[in-house]
Amino acid sequence: MSERPYAILHDDQGQPFGVFISAALWAEVQAEILPVLQRAAGQPDEQPEEAFPEPMKDWDDLLAYWDLPYPLDRAVTCGHCGAQSADWQADEPRLFRLKACNIGGLVSFECQACRARVTKRHFKDGVKVQTAPFAK
Structure with a gap:
């Protein structure tokens, strides 16, 4: 039997005071929950991803000029929290965002x-x- 991907935290009197969720569950619900959390904290809804779009032209250039003896792997795994994707571009919502890419093979x-x-x-x-x- 697998563990739940969340835990409700209680104080000394047994009253709930918080919720802990796993990184995998956060990846699934972040797009829906983050605006609610930001409003509750008095912050405006922000989408920092839109401020700095992914460098997709650089990715397309890498694909166009790929000449290494093995296929370009689109799988990405986070060594920190364990999130993983077989194809980072196909995920909806995205589990990984492209931050930098060049035709020399650095992604x-x-x-x-x-x-x-x-x-x-x-x-x-x-x-x-x-x-x-x-x-930070």
Whole structure:
């Protein structure tokens, strides 16, 4: 039997005072819940992703000029929270956002669950993947 992806937190008197949810569940519900949380905190609804669009032209250039002896893998896994996607572009909502890309094979993603940076460096003999936790 698997564990629930959330836990209701109670104070000493048994009254609920908060909820803890897993990173995987947050990735699923973030787009719906974040505006509610921002309004409750007195913040305007923001979509920072729109302020800095994904560099899709750079991604398309990488695809067009790909000449390494292995196929370009679209799978991304966050080494920090464990979120994973078989094809980052096909996810709805997106689990990972493209942050940087160049035709030299450097591709960087932001995990939407924990905001960690997942970097894939493509070399002739393989791919090196690195995850760095989010830092303000």
